[in-house]
Structure formats: structure tokens, C-alpha cells
Amino acid sequence: MYEKEISLAVIKRLPRYYRYLGELLENDVVRISSKELSEKMQVTASQIRQDLNNFGGFGQQGYGYNVEYLFTEIGKILGLDRKYNVIIIGAGNLGQALANYTDFERRGFLIKGIFDVNPRLEGISIRGNEIRMMETLEDFVKNNSVHIAALTIPKAKAPQVAADLVSWGVKAIWNFAPTDLNLPKDIMVENVHLAESLMRLSYNLKAREEQEREENQ
Amino acid sequence: MYEKEISLAVIKRLPRYYRYLGELLENDVVRISSKELSEKMQVTASQIRQDLNNFGGFGQQGYGYNVEYLFTEIGKILGLDRKYNVIIIGAGNLGQALANYTDFERRGFLIKGIFDVNPRLEGISIRGNEIRMMETLEDFVKNNSVHIAALTIPKAKAPQVAADLVSWGVKAIWNFAPTDLNLPKDIMVENVHLAESLMRLSYNLKAREEQEREENQ
Numbered sequence: 001m002y003e004k005e006i007s008l009a010v011i012k013r014l015p016r017y018y019r020y021l022g023e024l025l026e027n028d029v030v031r032i033s034s035k036e037l038s039e040k041m042q043v044t045a046s047q048i049r050q051d052l053n054n055f056g057g058f059g060q061q062g063y064g065y066n067v068e069y070l071f072t073e074i075g076k077i078l079g080l081d082r083k084y085n086v087i088i089i090g091a092g093n094l095g096q097a098l099a100n101y102t103d104f105e106r107r108g109f110l111i112k113g114i115f116d117v118n119p120r121l122e123g124i125s126i127r128g129n130e131i132r133m134m135e136t137l138e139d140f141v142k143n144n145s146v147h148i149a150a151l152t153i154p155k156a157k158a159p160q161v162a163a164d165l166v167s168w169g170v171k172a173i174w175n176f177a178p179t180d181l182n183l184p185k186d187i188m189v190e191n192v193h194l195a196e197s198l199m200r201l202s203y204n205l206k207a208r209e210e211q212e213r214e215e216n217q
Numbered sequence: 218m219y220e221k222e223i224s225l226a227v228i229k230r231l232p233r234y235y236r237y238l239g240e241l242l243e244n245d246v247v248r249i250s251s252k253e254l255s256e257k258m259q260v261t262a263s264q265i266r267q268d269l270n271n272f273g274g275f276g277q278q279g280y281g282y283n284v285e286y287l288f289t290e291i292g293k294i295l296g297l298d299r300k301y302n303v304i305i306i307g308a309g310n311l312g313q314a315l316a317n318y319t320d321f322e323r324r325g326f327l328i329k330g331i332f333d334v335n336p337r338l339e340g341i342s343i344r345g346n347e348i349r350m351m352e353t354l355e356d357f358v359k360n361n362s363v364h365i366a367a368l369t370i371p372k373a374k375a376p377q378v379a380a381d382l383v384s385w386g387v388k389a390i391w392n393f394a395p396t397d398l399n400l401p402k403d404i405m406v407e408n409v410h411l412a413e414s415l416m417r418l419s420y421n422l423k424a425r426e427e428q429e430r431e432e433n434q
Contacts, residue, residue, distance in 0.1 A: 011420055015413035019395060078416045079423030093317055097310030103412055148418060172422050174415060178236065188425060190418040194409065195320055196232035198391060199295045201365060201407040203228055205389050206296030208405060
């Protein structure tokens with residue numbers, strides 16, 4: 001099977017291919033050459049061919065790529081040919097933002113529950129999901145098939161909540177808390193560290209300003 | 218100057234060092250060896266030494282790293298020794314979540330304005346910032362020093378709004394819209410593509426399940 005041999009860098013690029021192909025589909029584009037795709041995505045055509053060759057190609061010499069076929073196949077590789085039940089822990093602004101993204105549902109990620117500690121939020125409905133209290137989380141996870149738990153809670157609480165979820169059978173955590181969770185190796189964790197993203201921006205701003213200062217000397 | 222030669226991979230790791238060192242500081246840890254830091258961060262000690270050597274080291278043989286010094290120095294490298302004026306375009310859940318993060322302010326990112334097209338949001342105050350209408354954005358940007366604009370608006374609108382902001386003088390965009398912005402090369406863009414992050418999770422879940430199936434055969 002190919003999954004074990006694909007480099008992390010390729011895997012990181014696949015969702016971007018998927019997004020671009022989705023946009024092409026929306027614009028009724030039927031086929032595209034690796035050269036055109038490369039100009040649109042601002043990566044080299046040989047990079048695109050190399051990346052897609054990891055999965056057996058899909059391209060035809062002189063024709064290019066069939067957009068819908070490639071979109072569907074990359075979707076399968078990304079595991080988007082099935083449904084995922086998702087719960088959100090933390091119903092603050094960020095948790096509510098996640099619950100409100102209709103895009104996720106369209107891709108097969110179904111929000112099945114939203115949990116919070118704040119009793120004032122209890123029963124408030126977000127796109128058909130009533131916010132539940134954390135005391136009911138254990139029962140819910142044990143009695144429902146939960147594939148992914150999104151954590152939008154403070155960093156002090158995240159490691160314990162994640163450990164609990166894992167002990168109740170959850171296999172994948174989408175972690176927005178600014179801390180690493182240190183879970184068993186067979187648990188999938190995807191971190192979204194917003195502060196780190198912002199720091200890369202400040203680093204680049206500073207580096208650019210220093211470069212400009214040097215050029216003006 | 219070191220900025221031009223540092224690899225992107227190192228730059229991507231720096232905010233993580235900064236976060237860990239910040240946690241050590243909060244716990245009153247004065248010094249740490251690269252071995253201890255490596256166990257905590259789950260990267261190799263030689264990787265840590267190599268990364269930090271890019272910036273002239275900071276470690277002392279037999280003593281390890283002085284946590285506060287290293288934290289401060291990495292902060293300077295990341296451009297956190299100054300203040301950044303940030304505006305948020307889009308006052309939905311995600312925009313409000315960003316406006317509510319006190320962590321950002323502590324690191325020097327000051328929210329100076331929040332903008333939306335929805336008149337029902339006008340004047341609502343989020344941590345002292347009243348939501349303003351988009352018609353006032355141009356004047357605001359031209360009359361205030363705006364370092365970073367966070368875009369939490371739909372993808373259909375993001376490219377035009379980003380182009381406008383750049384034409385009015387904004388140099389850095391923190392983009393949450395699920396699309397690439399294609400701005401001039403001297404504009405710093407940091408993308409947070411949540412759907413892509415979620416797809417990496419589904420990819421890994423699927424790959425793990427297939428691996429398990431194979432092992433059980």
C-alpha cells in the first residue's frame with residue numbers, strides 16, 4: 001500500500017491540490033495540464049507530476065489531467081469518500097465558528113455534538129446542535145461513534161480532556177489549544193497553533209524590514 | 218544577516234521553541250539542557266542544537282540553555298520585541314475569537330479595529346473595540362498604522378479585500394479564507410487553511426485504518 005511511503009511534505013500538499021481542483025470544478029473546467037495547474041498553484045509542473053505520481057499518476061500524455069477524476073481520486077486518498085462524526089469541545093467563539101462552517105459538512109465532516117462547561121450556553125442551538133454540558137461527554141462518546149474531537153478549550157485543560165477522550169475511544173484529535181498533547185502514537189493529532197502562525201508573520205515582517213534597511217544603506 | 222539564509226523549516230520550528238520556553242518560564246525553570254528540551258519537545262537534541270546554532274548558539278557546554286535568555290532572544294528573532302497593530306476583517310465567530318485572544322496582545326499584537334459588512338454588528342464592542350463598517354476601512358487604514366490584517370471573510374471576497382488593503386499600504390495578511398491571495402511578493406501572507414488541516418486528519422485516520430486492516434490479515 002502506498003500510504004506508508006508517502007512523505008509528509010506530499011501529504012501536506014494534497015489538500016491544496018484538492019482545493020484547487022474543487023475550484024476548477026466549480027468553474028466547469030474539464031481538464032488541465034500540469035503546466036496550467038502549476039501556474040495557478042505556483043509550484044513547478046515537475047513537482048505536480050512527481051507528487052501525483054506517488055499515487056499512480058492520473059495524467060495522460062498530451063491530454064493533461066481530467067479535473068473531476070483527479071478531484072475524486074485525491075478525495076479518496078484524503079479519506080473524503082466516507083463520513084466522519086465530529087464533536088467540538090469548547091463552545092466559545094472558535095468552537096462556534098467550527099460548528100458553523102458548512103464547508104466541513106459538505107466534505108463529510110458531520111458535527112454531532114458541541115460541549116462546554118459554561119451552564120449559560122447549555123441548550124443553545126448551533127446549526128441544529130444543542131450545546132451540551134461537559135458532564136455528559138463521557139456518556140456521549142461511549143454511546144456514539146465519534147471519529148474526531150476538535151478541542152477549542154484553554155491549554156491548561158486540553159491535555160486532560162484529550163486523554164479522557166482517548167480513553168473513551170476517540171482516535172483523532174483536532175487540537176486548537178496552544179499546547180502539545182503527548183498522546184499515544186496510534187492517536188492522530190492535528191494541531192492548529194494560531195499564535196505560532198502569527199509569529200511566523202511577525203518574523204517575516206521583521207526580516208523583510210531588515211532587508212529593506214540594508215538595501216537602502 | 219542571518220535572516221536570508223535560515224531555512225523555512227527552522228523558521229517554522231522557532232515559534233514552537235518559543236512556546237515551550239515560555240511554558241518553562243511560567244514554571245520557574247531557570248535552565249535546561251538540549252537533552253531535556255529535546256525530551257519535552259520530542260525532537261532530537263542534535264536538531265535543537267543545530268536549529269539554535271543558526272542564530273549563534275545560546276548554549277553553554279555543561280550548563281545548557283538559560284531559559285529566560287533563550288526565550289528573549291528567540292522572541293527578538295521572531296520580531297516579538299516590538300508592537301504590531303492588527304485589524305480584523307470579518308467579525309463573525311472566527312473574527313471575534315481572534316479579537317478575544319488575550320494571548321496575542323501579551324505577545325505584542327494589538328487589535329486596533331474590527332470590520333464587517335453586517336450593519337447589525339455595527340458598534341458592538343469586543344474587548345474595547347467597536348465593530349466598524351467596511352465602508353470606513355479605507356479611511357481607517359490610510360489614517361492609522363496597520364501592520365497586519367487578519368481576513369476572516371468568505372473566500373469569494375478575500376482576494377479583492379486583500380488587494381485593496383495592500384493598495385492602501387498593508388504589508389502583511391493573516392489569511393483564514395480558504396483561497397490563495399496571489400499578492401505581490403513583498404507582501405507577507407500567512408495562511409490558516411482549516412479545511413486542509415482537517416483533511417490531513419482524515420488522511421491519517423484512513424491510512425491508519427488501512428494499516429490496521431493489513432496487520433490483522
